[in-house]
Amino acid sequence: MAKPASEKPIVLAAGGTGGHFFPAEALARELLARGRKVELVTDKRGQAFGDSLPEVPVHRIRAAAPGGSVVGKLKAAWQMGLGLLAANALMRHLEPAAVVGFGGYPSVPTVYAAAQARVPVLLHEQNAVLGRANRMLVAAAKRLAVAFPEISAVKDDHRSKIVRTGNPVRPAIAAKRDAAYEAPTAAGPIRILVMGGSQGARVFSEVIPAALGKLPADLRARIHLAQQCRPEDLEAARAAYAGMGLSGLELESFFRDVPERLAGCHLAITRAGASTIAELTCIGRPALLVPYPHAMDDHQTANAKQLASAGASWLMPQTDFTADALAARLTDLLGSPDALAKGAEAARAWGMADAARRLADAVLDMIGANANTNSTREAAV
Numbered sequence: 327m328a329k330p331a332s333e334k335p336i337v338l339a340a341g342g343t344g345g346h347f348f349p350a351e352a353l354a355r356e357l358l359a360r361g362r363k364v365e366l367v368t369d370k371r372g373q374a375f376g377d378s379l380p381e382v383p384v385h386r387i388r389a390a391a392p393g394g395s396v397v398g399k400l401k402a403a404w405q406m407g408l409g410l411l412a413a414n415a416l417m418r419h420l421e422p423a424a425v426v427g428f429g430g431y432p433s434v435p436t437v438y439a440a441a442q443a444r445v446p447v448l449l450h451e452q453n454a455v456l457g458r459a460n461r462m463l464v465a466a467a468k469r470l471a472v473a474f475p476e477i478s479a480v481k482d483d484h485r486s487k488i489v490r491t492g493n494p495v496r497p498a499i500a501a502k503r504d505a506a507y508e509a510p511t512a513a514g515p516i517r518i519l520v521m522g523g524s525q526g527a528r529v530f531s532e533v534i535p536a537a538l539g540k541l542p543a544d545l546r547a548r549i550h551l552a553q554q555c556r557p558e559d560l561e562a563a564r565a566a567y568a569g570m571g572l573s574g575l576e577l578e579s580f581f582r583d584v585p586e587r588l589a590g591c592h593l594a595i596t597r598a599g600a601s602t603i604a605e606l607t608c609i610g611r612p613a614l615l616v617p618y619p620h621a622m623d624d625h626q627t628a629n630a631k632q633l634a635s636a637g638a639s640w641l642m643p644q645t646d647f648t649a650d651a652l653a654a655r656l657t658d659l660l661g662s663p664d665a666l667a668k669g670a671e672a673a674r675a676w677g678m679a680d681a682a683r684r685l686a687d688a689v690l691d692m693i694g695a696n697a698n699t700n701s702t703r704e705a706a707v
Contacts, residue, residue: 334423335363336689337416337440341372341389341432345452345601350428351375352494352682353450353689354382360686365420367413369432387412389432402431409435417443424693426450427467429457441466446692450685452493452600454628456480469692471685473600473678474632479623491685492678493604498585502609503679505589507670509663513548515573516660519591520553521584521602529644530595530616531559535566536649537656543571545660550574552587585609592666593659598630604681606639610674612666613639614655616647638673 336357340350354364354375364382366375369389375382390405392398413435425440427433427449440447441463448469449460456464456479464470464484473493480488510516522530534553538546550573555563557579567575581587588594588605594613596602599621606613615633617626627643634641642655659665678684690696 329421331423331693331695333363334421335365337365337367337420337422337425337436338428339367339425339433339436340428341368341430345599346428346430346433347373348496348601349450349452349494349681349685350426351379352496353426353685354379355497356494356682356686357689358382360690362690365422367416367436369409372432385416387416387432387435389435391431406431406435410438413439414442417445423695424448424689426689427460427463428452429460431459434459434462437463437466448689448692450491451477452604453625454478454632455623455625457625458622469688471688473604473681474629476632478628489688490678491688492681493600494682494685495601495604495608495679496585499588499605499608500679500682502585502589503677505609507610507667507674509667509670510548510592510660511663515550516545516548516593517550517591518552518593518595519587520551520595521581522554522597527554527556528559529647531555531563531566533647533649533652534595535563535570537652538567538572539570540649540653541657545657547571548573549660552576552578552581552591554581555579598626598633600629603629603633604677607633607673607677608679610670610677612659612669612673614642614659615639616642616644619644633673633676636672636676638669638676640669 338350338354340346357364366382367385367387370386374384388405388409390402392402417439422445424446425437427437429451437447447467448471449463449467450471451460452473454474454477456477461479469489470487471489471491520530520534555577560577563577588609588611591611594606594611596613598615598617615630617630630641633639687696
């Protein structure tokens with residue numbers, strides 16, 4: 327006997343990076359709070375929700391990104407084929423009400439299997455450019471949930487599927503939504519937060535000390551700098567900042583209190599990944615964005631351009647990210663508290679703190695099971 331629709335689980339397909347897992351976990355929490363069953367499908371590299379959501383069963387299947395060589399492509403195809411067989415078996419066993427794919431190649435077998443089983447599919451795209459896995463899958467989807475108001479690499483005949491939900495953030499970030507921004511005073515401290523991530527913290531560790539060294543001494547003495555560095559760069563960064571006369575300096579390979587640091591900073595200097603932008607705009611903090619130049623399809627530049635156009639950030643391509651250019655930009659920004667405050671206001675206005683709710687609404691609307699009357703449907707992007 328078939329399960330009642332309300333008892334059928336909603337399957338989330340995600341894997342690889344935290345950029346896919348953060349929104350998947352946020353959606354899982356929201357659906358569980360609404361009484362829906364949730365199951366996760368990932369690959370061997372993918373995380374699980376672990377102790378935070380022990381009620382979510384985890385299924386691991388094979389998947390792989392296409393390699394550059396012929397052998398690599400053949401190996402990836404073999405892994406994908408095995409993953410598709412396992413995903414087909416899962417669809418028969420779970421009989422899901424819907425499948426939500428969060429991009430990345432680990433989502434491909436599960437979404438394909440759902441389409442073959444005629445299970446409704448929603449894809450979530452975190453960036454301003456539709457990812458390559460999602461491009462392969464969008465024809466099979468009923469909905470395409472996006473974070474940015476404009477998204478490229480979507481064919482015209484798929485744009486009617488778009489609903490803007492935003493990109494869900496961690497609960498600790500969402501809890502800082504109402505933390506007011508206080509611009510630096512004329513002679514008060516200036517708190518700068520630098521987060522480079524694993525992809526590119528080295529260029530920040532090289533350029534930022536050199537740029538701060540070029541600032542006027544009185545401005546430099548007001549700066550409290552908190553910077554993430556790669557472990558192998560920590561000592562060199564400490565040496566570069568030595569004797570600079572900063573108000574305060576914190577160098578760590580990893581900050582465990584990012585929500586508090588974001589809420590407390592006057593300016594962030596970061597890459598332009600989707601999760602970073604979602605967190606900056608949820609809390610509402612101005613940022614100087616330096617997109618990672620080797621990101622797939624240069625999607626970080628596309629992300630940064632949209633935020634800069636909204637007045638919420640300032641874009642510095644890495645080719646222009648020199649000590650002289652950064653010193654000039656910081657001198658202008660740190661000397662203009664009103665500009666920083668307007669950037670913070672624009673960032674908060676752009677952000678969508680209720681993205682998890684909107685995304686859950688979109689999933690349940692798709693299967694006709696949403697009692698929430700607040701529609702998430704917006705004009706096609």
